[in-house]
Amino acid sequence: MFVRLKRSGPPGAVREYLQIVESFREQGKVRQRLIATLGRRDELVATGALDDLIRSLTKFSERLRVVEHVRQDGLQAHTARAWGPALVFGRLWAQQGVPEILARLGQGRRFGFNLERACFALALQRLCAPGSDLQGAGWLRTIECPGLEALDLQHLYRTVGGFLAGARPDLERELFFRDRDLFSQTLDLVFIDTTSTFVWRPEESELRRRGYSRDRRPDQPQVIICLAVDRHGWPIAWDLLPGNTDDRTAFTRMIETLRTRFQIGRVIVVADRGMVSQKVLALLTGAPRAPFDYILGCRLRQEKVIADEVLARAGRYHAVDGRTLLQVKEVHVEGQRYIVCRNLDEARKDAAAREAILAKLEHTLAHAGPKAVIGNVGFKRFVTVAKGSVAIDRVAVARDARLDGKFVLRTTTALSAEEVARAYKSLWRVERAFRETKSTFEVRPIFHHRDDASTGHIVACFLALRLEVDLQRRLDERSVDVSWPDLMRDLTEVRAVDLTLDDHRYRLRTDLRGSAYHAFAAAGVRPPAVVTPLGPAAALSPPPLAEPHVEVSA
Numbered sequence: 001m002f003v004r005l006k007r008s009g010p011p012g013a014v015r016e017y018l019q020i021v022e023s024f025r026e027q028g029k030v031r032q033r034l035i036a037t038l039g040r041r042d043e044l045v046a047t048g049a050l051d052d053l054i055r056s057l058t059k060f061s062e063r064l065r066v067v068e069h070v071r072q073d074g075l076q077a078h079t080a081r082a083w084g085p086a087l088v089f090g091r092l093w094a095q096q097g098v099p100e101i102l103a104r105l106g107q108g109r110r111f112g113f114n115l116e117r118a119c120f121a122l123a124l125q126r127l128c129a130p131g132s133d134l135q136g137a138g139w140l141r142t143i144e145c146p147g148l149e150a151l152d153l154q155h156l157y158r159t160v161g162g163f164l165a166g167a168r169p170d171l172e173r174e175l176f177f178r179d180r181d182l183f184s185q186t187l188d189l190v191f192i193d194t195t196s197t198f199v200w201r202p203e204e205s206e207l208r209r210r211g212y213s214r215d216r217r218p219d220q221p222q223v224i225i226c227l228a229v230d231r232h233g234w235p236i237a238w239d240l241l242p243g244n245t246d247d248r249t250a251f252t253r254m255i256e257t258l259r260t261r262f263q264i265g266r267v268i269v270v271a272d273r274g275m276v277s278q279k280v281l282a283l284l285t286g287a288p289r290a291p292f293d294y295i296l297g298c299r300l301r302q303e304k305v306i307a308d309e310v311l312a313r314a315g316r317y318h319a320v321d322g323r324t325l326l327q328v329k330e331v332h333v334e335g336q337r338y339i340v341c342r343n344l345d346e347a348r349k350d351a352a353a354r355e356a357i358l359a360k361l362e363h364t365l366a367h368a369g370p371k372a373v374i375g376n377v378g379f380k381r382f383v384t385v386a387k388g389s390v391a392i393d394r395v396a397v398a399r400d401a402r403l404d405g406k407f408v409l410r411t412t413t414a415l416s417a418e419e420v421a422r423a424y425k426s427l428w429r430v431e432r433a434f435r436e437t438k439s440t441f442e443v444r445p446i447f448h449h450r451d452d453a454s455t456g457h458i459v460a461c462f463l464a465l466r467l468e469v470d471l472q473r474r475l476d477e478r479s480v481d482v483s484w485p486d487l488m489r490d491l492t493e494v495r496a497v498d499l500t501l502d503d504h505r506y507r508l509r510t511d512l513r514g515s516a517y518h519a520f521a522a523a524g525v526r527p528p529a530v531v532t533p534l535g536p537a538a539a540l541s542p543p544p545l546a547e548p549h550v551e552v553s554a
Contacts, residue, residue, distance in 0.1 A: 004032075005041065016041040018050075077499040083509065084494030084516055085128050086145035088523045092470045093120055095524075098463065101174045105167045111158065117147035118159040119463065126464035128488060133157060133457075144496040160456030168459050169261060172237050175466075176262050179234065189231040190258065191427055192271045194250045196243060198222040199454060207451040209243035223454065226250040228258065231426065232473065235465050237262065240455055248280055255283055255292065268413055270423055273297030284412075295415075295424050298338070298408040306408055307399075310338045317342055320418045326425070328417040339409040339420045347405025354400060358382065361392060474522035482515040490514035494527075498534070505534035 006017040018038040024031055044050040093099070102116045109115075124143070125136040137153035164171075198220040199208045208221035215222070222243035228236045239253050251271060258264045269284060269292045284292045298306050310331050317327035317340075325344040330337065361379050364372050370390035373379050381400065384393040411420050468484070475482065494516050497508040509528050512520065520527050 001035070003038075006037075018044060075499060075501050077497060080495050080497045081142055081144035082128070082492045082494070083144040083496040083528075084491035084512075084519070085124060085488070086143055086148075087494075087525050087528070088471065088491060088519050089124055089127065089467050090120070090145065091523045091525045092467050093123070096175070096466060096470065097178050098175070101171060101178070104174075105170055106163065109163075111155075111163070113151065113155045113158075114147050115159065115163060118151055118155050119164065119460070121145075121148050121151055122156060122159060122164075122460035123464040123467060126461050127468060128492060133160065157453070160460060161450060161453035164456035164459040165452035168455065171459070172462075173261055176236060179236075189268050189270060189423055189426075190228050190236065190264075191230070192226065192228045192251060192254050192269060193427065194224060194226045194247050196222045196224050199243075205451055207240070207242055207454065209245075211242075211244035223458075224250055225458065226254045228254055231423075233469055234473075235462060235469065238458070238462055240458060251280055252283055255280075258292075267292055268415075268423070269294045269296075270427060271296055272427060273299050273407075293411070293413045295409055295411045295413065295420055297424065298410050300403050300406065300408060305333060306338075309333050310340065310408055311402060311406070315340075320421050326421060328421045330417045337411055339411060339417045341407050341409065341421050341424075343405045343407075345405070350404040351401065354397070354404075358392065358397065365390065365392075471519065471522060475518060478518065478522055480515070480518045480522065482518065487515050487519060490516040491519055496528075504536055507532040507534055 001020065001022045004019045004021045006019050007014050008017070009015045018041050020035040020038065022033045022035050024033060038044060038053070039049075044053075098119070099116045102119055106115045121140055122133075122136070124145075125131070125139055128143075129135070129139045131139075133156040134153060136156055137151070140148050140151055196211070196214045198213060198215045198217045199222060201208060201221065204210065204221045207223055209223075210218065210221050211224070213220075213222055224241040224243055224245045226239045226241065228238070230236055237254070237257055239250065239257055241250050241253060255269070258267075271294070273296070280296075281294075284294050298310075300306055300311070310333055313331045313333070315329040315331065317329045320326045320328055327342045327344065329340050331340055332338070357378060361373065361382060364376075364379075373383055373390050374385070382393055382396055383390050384396070407424075409420055409424050413420065415423070472484075475487075490513055493510065493514075494512055495510045497510065499506055499508065507528075509530050509532075512527055517527075
């Protein structure tokens with residue numbers, strides 16, 4: 001249904017009439033039916049009858065009735081921006097001393113924009129709306145935070161490539177020493193692990209190289225990230241290496257970083273089995289500067305001394321504690337101290353998995369023949385080939401059963417076997433940090449063309465990780481159990497609504513729902529008042545009523 005303007009009369013004396021017309025479909029064709037003729041247009045306008053008619057019709061339209069009240073009361077809403085994340089993480093950002101450090105590092109350089117605000121914007125985006133800098137420039141317009149409204153896309157580009165990439169070593173060092181003073185923590189355990197992230201660029205560079213891809217994207221070049229955290233999961237340092245770097249080389253680089261850049265003395269380095277090599281062991285204990293103790297995982301099948309001697313030694317296992325099924329025993333071989341660990345739950349899973357493989361192997365041998373077994377990687381360690389026949393190697397099966405649920409640790413520490421096992425199991429902290437870096441912050445993939453911009457991008461992710469770990473630690477201290485996605489959703493729903501009422505500007509805060517209150521309390525932030533006066537404002541024209549649909553016909 002709509003309003004039609006009907007013209008009639010001879011040239012020079014044309015009259016216009018307003019009609020209410022309804023469209024309907026009949027036999028597949030659209031037709032129109034005249035409902036009523038309202039009268040001549042000029043007479044309706046001159047007498048005000050048209051305005052009265054429209055005003056009376058708004059009583060039966062909920063949306064237009066609200067608009068009419070807003071118009072009469074002088075109320076006009078302008079913006080509704082997410083407020084919660086900037087308030088909470090802004091407080092943590094300031095408490096970590098990041099603004100002061102950035103001010104010192106950027107001293108004497110003329111950027112033409114607020115460098116500290118740009119760095120905070122990059123970190124905040126990784127937490128709230130991970131994506132490219134191009135997406136981030138648009139996202140900034142949806143956030144209520146002082147200083148962010150003046151930032152443009154070029155400012156984000158100049159920050160990641162022109163500042164963060166070059167300032168990374170000094171920034172990490174200053175943050176490290178401030179953390180030690182701020183939290184009064186002694187650095188006793190350092191957990192190190194590596195991961196890779198691909199770069200969305202087909203061409204390689206000095207940093208972007210093709211290598212073993214954990215992302216399963218061998219077609220794209222990648223970079224290697226090596227991260228070190230302390231026993232609380234607090235990020236200490238990270239290194240960025242070419243994509244074809246192996247884990248042991250990355251581990252070696254991180255150890256050198258801890259020694260030189262941070263001047264760390266004696267600590268215990270905890271790392272997974274993929275990091276172990278003779279070169280690594282010599283680096284940890286044989287260098288003249290600050291030798292490190294270590295807890296390193298061992299490869300059960302690849303290291304002969306582990307398979308033939310350590311696991312073969314007799315000894316009684318004892319439980320680590322009453323809450324887990326983890327058992328340990330201590331073994332000394334050739335002057336080295338080993339802790340053999342056995343997880344009873346994992347042992348049952350390993351045994352069940354092996355039985356499933358053997359059952360499938362026997363079925364394949366019986367029905368498909370030996371050719372179907374040759375070359376199968378899953379069957380390889382359980383078969384023996386002799387004189388053209390393939391059979392199950394029962395000795396290999398028994399040897400594999402000895403490894404069920406077990407892992408072996410090599411250590412130079414004086415910690416008890418139970419403490420060594422617990423420290424190694426705490427590697428989940430750095431693995432969790434990597435998972436969050438990939439999912440929450442969306443490090444992967446990287447879209448930047450230049451290596452320095454890619455480096456700056458990951459520096460921003462590192463700063464965001466510090467904010468996340470800080471807030472999560474505070475929530476844990478308060479025994480608040482909430483998933484990170486739910487927490488970010490509730491924080492984002494805390495919005496600042498700016499409006500004008502009677503020529504005065506006000507800011508309204510929406511309610512704190514879900515876990516938003518816990519986040520504010522953990523960060524030590526008092527929620528803003530529900531209504532905050534912003535001062536007088538110029539009179540703004542009221543929003544017009546919706547225009548009626550008018551069709552003109554001769």
